[in-house]
Amino acid sequence: MSHQARIFSGNGSEYLAAKIARNFGVELGAVKATRFSDGEIGVEFLESIRGDYVFLVQSTFAPADNLMELLLMIDAARRASAYKVIAVIPYYGYARQDRKDRPRVAIGSKLVANMIMAAGADRVITMDLHAPQIQGYFDIPVDHLDSSAVFIPFIEKLQLENLTFAAPDVGSTNRVREVASYFNSEMVICDKHRKRANEIASMTVIGDVAGRDVVLIDDICDTGGTLAKSAALLKEKGARTVRAFCTHPVLSGKAFENIGDSVLEELVVCDTIPLRPNAPDKITVVSVADLFAVAIRNAFENKSIHSLFVHSHRK
Numbered sequence: 081m082s083h084q085a086r087i088f089s090g091n092g093s094e095y096l097a098a099k100i101a102r103n104f105g106v107e108l109g110a111v112k113a114t115r116f117s118d119g120e121i122g123v124e125f126l127e128s129i130r131g132d133y134v135f136l137v138q139s140t141f142a143p144a145d146n147l148m149e150l151l152l153m154i155d156a157a158r159r160a161s162a163y164k165v166i167a168v169i170p171y172y173g174y175a176r177q178d179r180k181d182r183p184r185v186a187i188g189s190k191l192v193a194n195m196i197m198a199a200g201a202d203r204v205i206t207m208d209l210h211a212p213q214i215q216g217y218f219d220i221p222v223d224h225l226d227s228s229a230v231f232i233p234f235i236e237k238l239q240l241e242n243l244t245f246a247a248p249d250v251g252s253t254n255r256v257r258e259v260a261s262y263f264n265s266e267m268v269i270c271d272k273h274r275k276r277a278n279e280i281a282s283m284t285v286i287g288d289v290a291g292r293d294v295v296l297i298d299d300i301c302d303t304g305g306t307l308a309k310s311a312a313l314l315k316e317k318g319a320r321t322v323r324a325f326c327t328h329p330v331l332s333g334k335a336f337e338n339i340g341d342s343v344l345e346e347l348v349v350c351d352t353i354p355l356r357p358n359a360p361d362k363i364t365v366v367s368v369a370d371l372f373a374v375a376i377r378n379a380f381e382n383k384s385i386h387s388l389f390v391h392s393h394r395k
Contacts, residue, residue, distance in 0.1 A: 090138035099369035290318030
């Protein structure tokens with residue numbers, strides 16, 4: 081019996097799923113999400129998926145309806161006798177709640193993993209989890225893609241002469257070190273202390289950036305406050321230019337204002353989350369559609385995804 085690969089999308093990620101399907105070489109499948117008068121969501125596949133590999137593309141950014149829609153699609157696909165159900169989650173929301181760092185708080189990323197498994201997913205394909213160890217919250221295979229596969233070629237085209245990479249906080253150190261190693265470049269760290277979520281109390285730079293073209297790398301840009309403050313501090317320390325590369329453009333609150341008014345030359349983000357209208361000209365979007373299309377094909381054909389990790393091939 082031969083199995084087909086089918087790609088469907090929730091409402092939150094249809095813009096990206098259409099590009100993934102096109103790059104994969106199939107039509108985006110027909111699925112309908114409806115709402116009852118009280119706001120309750122219902123999901124229905126409009127074509128047979130019996131015996132197929134079903135890839136469900138949906139980022140779980142706010143509101144929580146996107147997550148609920150994904151869970152319902154997984155359950156519907158399982159009940160429609162799909163052979164395998166793969167959740168393709170370009171942006172895995174609740175990933176910042178990855179540990180119990182204070183008394184009496186939830187570990188949201190583990191809870192979300194439990195719900196995805198309980199709904200019936202056989203595999204997860206995602207990108208740049210806030211903490212890589214979140215993969216261990218799943219008891220099913222997780223393909224964890226790396227945005228450096230699209231960021232590194234972009235940085236190479238900039239042809240910056242005095243390239244130095246910067247981690248906007250200690251938690252980003254490993255991610256930034258991988259890219260810096262690829263370019264054989266130096267790295268600095270912007271060490272920050274927070275009063276509370278989304279509010280920075282103080283920040284210092286560990287390392288020398290005088291006369292350097294600095295590239296900040298992070299997984300999430302939320303309010304843009306950290307990036308704006310990091311960029312200003314790096315310029316104060318003598319950096320010639322400062323750019324930022326962030327995988328997931330959450331960009332909530334006053335993010336557009338913070339980025340637009342910052343000393344950043346440019347903020348480059350991926351299309352894992354749709355960019356809201358009226359974004360500042362400083363924000364550039366690069367697509368991860370081809371990367372996910374290849375990952376989906378390799379998962380469907382039982383091939384390795386190692387070749388998708390550009391930074392594994394050192395210069």
